[in-house]
Amino acid sequence: MRYCINCCIHLLPNDLHRQCFRCRGPDHHSQKCPVCRGEDKIPLYTDSKQMKWLAVLEVRTDHCESWNGFFCLRKGKLCSLMFGLIIMTLVMVSYILAGAKHGLLLIPSPFHYGAFASNPSLMDNESLSDMKDHYQPSKMNISYVKDYPSIKLIIDTITSKIEFITRQRPDLEELRKQEPHMFSVIPNKFLPNSKNPCWYEEYRGNTTTDPYATNSYALYSKRFRIIFDYLRKVFWNHLYHYKDKHYRLRCLPHFYIIGQPKCGTTDLYDRLRLHPDVRFSAIKEPHWWTRKRFGIIRLRDGFHDRYPVEDYLDLFDLAAHQIQSVLQSDAVKERGKRNNIIIGEASASTMWDNNAWIFFYDNSTEGEPPFLIQDFIHAFQPNAKLIIMLRDPVERLYSDYLYFASANKSAEDFHEKVAESLQLFESCVLDYSLRACVYNNTLNNAMPVRLQVGLYVVYLLDWLTVFNKDQILVLRLEDHASNMRYTMHMVFQFLDLGPLSEKQEALITKSPASNTRRPEDRSLGPMLPTTKAILRDFYRPFNTKLAQVLFDDAFLWKRT
Numbered sequence: 001m002r003y004c005i006n007c008c009i010h011l012l013p014n015d016l017h018r019q020c021f022r023c024r025g026p027d028h029h030s031q032k033c034p035v036c037r038g039e040d041k042i043p044l045y046t047d048s049k050q051m052k053w054l055a056v057l058e059v060r061t062d063h064c065e066s067w068n069g070f071f072c073l074r075k076g077k078l079c080s081l082m083f084g085l086i087i088m089t090l091v092m093v094s095y096i097l098a099g100a101k102h103g104l105l106l107i108p109s110p111f112h113y114g115a116f117a118s119n120p121s122l123m124d125n126e127s128l129s130d131m132k133d134h135y136q137p138s139k140m141n142i143s144y145v146k147d148y149p150s151i152k153l154i155i156d157t158i159t160s161k162i163e164f165i166t167r168q169r170p171d172l173e174e175l176r177k178q179e180p181h182m183f184s185v186i187p188n189k190f191l192p193n194s195k196n197p198c199w200y201e202e203y204r205g206n207t208t209t210d211p212y213a214t215n216s217y218a219l220y221s222k223r224f225r226i227i228f229d230y231l232r233k234v235f236w237n238h239l240y241h242y243k244d245k246h247y248r249l250r251c252l253p254h255f256y257i258i259g260q261p262k263c264g265t266t267d268l269y270d271r272l273r274l275h276p277d278v279r280f281s282a283i284k285e286p287h288w289w290t291r292k293r294f295g296i297i298r299l300r301d302g303f304h305d306r307y308p309v310e311d312y313l314d315l316f317d318l319a320a321h322q323i324q325s326v327l328q329s330d331a332v333k334e335r336g337k338r339n340n341i342i343i344g345e346a347s348a349s350t351m352w353d354n355n356a357w358i359f360f361y362d363n364s365t366e367g368e369p370p371f372l373i374q375d376f377i378h379a380f381q382p383n384a385k386l387i388i389m390l391r392d393p394v395e396r397l398y399s400d401y402l403y404f405a406s407a408n409k410s411a412e413d414f415h416e417k418v419a420e421s422l423q424l425f426e427s428c429v430l431d432y433s434l435r436a437c438v439y440n441n442t443l444n445n446a447m448p449v450r451l452q453v454g455l456y457v458v459y460l461l462d463w464l465t466v467f468n469k470d471q472i473l474v475l476r477l478e479d480h481a482s483n484m485r486y487t488m489h490m491v492f493q494f495l496d497l498g499p500l501s502e503k504q505e506a507l508i509t510k511s512p513a514s515n516t517r518r519p520e521d522r523s524l525g526p527m528l529p530t531t532k533a534i535l536r537d538f539y540r541p542f543n544t545k546l547a548q549v550l551f552d553d554a555f556l557w558k559r560t
Contacts, residue, residue, distance in 0.1 A: 148530055151419060154426050155537045161429040162541055164457070169465055170371055175379050178361065178371060182309045186252070186380045191327070193338040197381060198251040198323060203239060211235055211248075215314050216307045217286070220297060227282045231317055238321045240328075249320045249327070250313050253281070254342035255385040255495055256377070258463075259351030260453055262399040263391045264477040267514040269346040271488060274508045277340050277497050279319035285347040288312040289373045294356040303359070319343045342495065351388060352452070352459045355441035367436035378466040385495060386467060391477035392557040393454030393543070394535040398527045401449050409524060415531045417448035422538065425451055434458060454539055457546035464549075474550055478557075485509045 176183050190197040205211060210232060212218055218228040240247040257265050272278050286292065292307040319341070326339040350373060357369040377384060390396075401414050424447050428437035437443055438452050438459075463472065473494045480487040488509055492500075500508070526532075547555040 148533060151422060151534050152537060154422050155534070158422070158426050158429055158538065159541050162434055164461060164545060165433065165435070167368070167372075167435065167462055167465055170375055172379060175371065175375055179376065182376070183379075185309050185313075194323060194327065195338060195340050196251055196254045196319075196323060196342045198249055198320065200240060200247040201250045203246045203248045205246075207236055212314060215311045216292070216305065217283070217311055217315065220304075224283065227318075228314075231314075234321065235317075238324050240324070249324045251316045251320045251323060251343055252313070252381060253316070253345040253384070255344050255387060256350055257344065257346040257348070257387045257389070259348050259388055259459070260390055260396065260456065261348040262396050262403060263348075263389045264480055265346055265348045265389050268387070268389055268475075268480070268491070269344075270514045271484075271508050271511060272344060272491065274504070274511070275492070275497060275500070276504070277342060278344060278495075279322065279341060280344050280346065281315040282318055283315065285349070286312060286315055286345065287347045287349050287353075288315075289377065290347065290349045290353040291356065294360060296356060316343055340498065342497075351463070354439045355444055357439065358441055367432050367440065369439050372439075372462060374463050374466045384467070384471065386463065386472045387491065387494070388456075388460070388472065388474045389477055389480070390456055390474065390555070393456065393539045394532055394557070396454055397449055397451065397535060400453065402524065411525060411528045411531070414449070415528050418451075418531055418534060421447040421449050421451045422534070435462075451538070455542050457542050457549060460546065460549065474555075476554060479554070481513075 187199050190199050203211070212228045212232060215224075215228060217224045235248075238248070240249065257269060259265070266284070269280065269284055273280055288307060288311075291297075292312070293309070295303040295306040297304050323339050323341050323343075326341060354369050354372050357371065361370050397418075398414060401417065402409060405413075424443060425437065428440065428443050432440075435458065438455055444450070444452055460472075460474070473491065475487055475490065485505075543556050547553050
């Protein structure tokens with residue numbers, strides 16, 4: 001059975017369709033057409049037989065105007081129109097996608113820098129991923145900023161606002177008020193017979209108590225549960241028993257690899273692990289000082305319960321067990337020797353990530369954080385050693401983009417993101433200090449690429465306000481890649497590690513590089529020459545200051 005789309009009448013395979021006045025074709029006969037004969041009724045046929053008088057269906061022959069002209073089109077014309085619209089839509093979509101990729105379209109971008117959020121109480125219910133909402137985007141055309149001279153004006157504005165001002169250190173009592181629990185757990189003094197900072201803590205549980213039952217690292221990650229399953233099995237064997245009491249050895253790291261991301265910290269970590277006197281936390285990057293102690297697991301997920309300091313100390317239990325064995329050995333007890341095993345921690349966020357301060361410390365001055373990570377580390381470990389691995393900030397940013405971007409990666413897309421980030425950063429420094437912008441969570445989450453991570457000297461100067469210069473070793477990835485044996489010897493000497501055999505040294509220095517660029521990212525090629533020139537101009541004044549602070553022109557990165 002067929003249908004007439006104009007009359008909505010069921011039709012049989014005879015020439016009834018030709019009798020429809022709306023479907024007249026070349027076989028139309030005026031004598032047969034009911035309309036032409038002046039009739040207003042059409043008989044309904046079923047099984048090729050005309051129905052009886054009572055079965056006649058009355059169909060009113062309305063004029064075309066009643067259908068608003070749409071159904072007046074023939075069936076073929078309607079299909080042609082729909083097909084044409086589909087083709088036109090596909091062409092427009094392909095043009096838009098191609099134009100956006102090559103920067104040919106006039107795309108509005110969120111360049112306008114919104115209000116500076118300084119009151120954490122107003123944002124308690126907001127996740128970090130929503131902080132971009134504080135930047136009210138202006139409908140601004142970015143096509144003009146793609147030209148080097150135009151962006152150069154933005155960079156010149158930023159450069160004119162750069163001012164390196166020494167921050168005021170908070171006193172110890174202020175730090176105690178902010179983190180009373182942390183100060184109640186970590187003692188003022190450590191064991192004198194251990195090179196690594198360790199102390200004994202009374203354990204009040206029994207053999208059936210799970211010491212890691214509430215550890216947040218174990219609860220939120222399956223990978224950590226395997227480690228803690230092992231620790232549970234051997235925990236009781238490593239307790240120190242004295243006068244009917246049980247004590248567990250607690251340790252903090254002796255040294256920290258504090259930064260920067262995409263600068264070779266993973267490779268340095270993997271090589272240092274091979275030294276017989278070096279141990280690390282159960283995971284390379286706990287991110288406790290910067291994120292977990294504030295309840296940040298992933299930035300996009302907002303805040304969770306804060307990880308207490310005990311959860312962080314649990315990560316060093318594997319190393320503490322080995323130190324405990326050394327401390328209980330006869331050589332240490334009888335001959336007065338001390339433990340030389342040291343523990344390291346390698347969270348690459350420690351140097352720069354102070355984004356969470358605004359949600360917890362409300363006594364800020366002009367948008368600058370009153371407390372930084374290094375203030376607390378120094379309060380507990382004034383003798384801690386810090387290792388910083390840096391690379392050309394221009395190349396670091398591109399590597400960072402390739403590693404963290406999830407889709408549509410290209411040199412052109414990177415260029416667009418750099419332009420947007422520079423606009424946002426310029427808007428901030430026009431109203432606030434350099435430090436306020438660098439540590440501004442809202443700005444850092446709004447920028448498409450992490451420009452601020454490459455402002456090495458800003459962070460280094462703030463670390464130098466609390467730690468002495470001889471406690472910080474600054475390395476370059478370029479030197480590490482070209483002469484790994486030399487840089488590793490510098491690290492061994494800095495950490496005062498014992499000598500190695502030729503076999504041990506060869507194992508450490510000749511191992512393949514870690515965490516290199518992925519093949520699919522290498523296939524994208526280098527950044528655009530214009531982008532590189534823009535970033536060179538942006539980072540130049542910061543590199544110049546860094547070279548002055550370190551008395552080393554290699555940190556100008558002129559030859560890279």
